[in-house]
Amino acid sequence: MKILYRCQEESWQLLGSDTIDLEISRTSDLDKKQKVLSLYSTASFKIGFNAEIELLAQSYQQYDLKLFDSVHLACAEYAHVDVLLTTDKSFLYKSQQISNLHTKVENPVNWLMEVTSNEFTY
Secondary structure, eight states, X not given: XXXXXXXXXXXXXXXXXXXXXXXXXXXXXXXXXXXXXHHHXXXXXXXXXXXXXXXXXXXXXXXXXXXXXXXXHHHHHHTTOSXXXXXXXXXXXXXXXXXXXXXXXXXXXXXXXXXXXXXXXO
16 A cells, blocks of 8 residues: 555556556456556556567566566566566566566565665664
8 A cells, every 4th residue: 555655646656558457357356346446546657558568578478477477567668667566476486587677576565665664764
């Protein structure tokens, strides 16, 4: 929630994508879908799918990334996103095998602790 709050107050940006839209639309639990859509509404920009993203995604699949994971990563790289947050351990591990990425793929809890560590005083 802290990450989303920072996105809402505009000190950080939450980006969306056509791929995220598709994944949300495939959510069968209507209550869960509404909650996700509400949080997702804070996205300040949406990355549209294109041929360059498709080629990047295909190249990432050689690292055994799932289709949607490779597309999420390709969208982030295409848009020069600093960090892509995920709790998917397999995605985290496999993306770390790709040496030429601009985008860091991080666990949201670990990333938040790292970036806010100097904000807290004791």
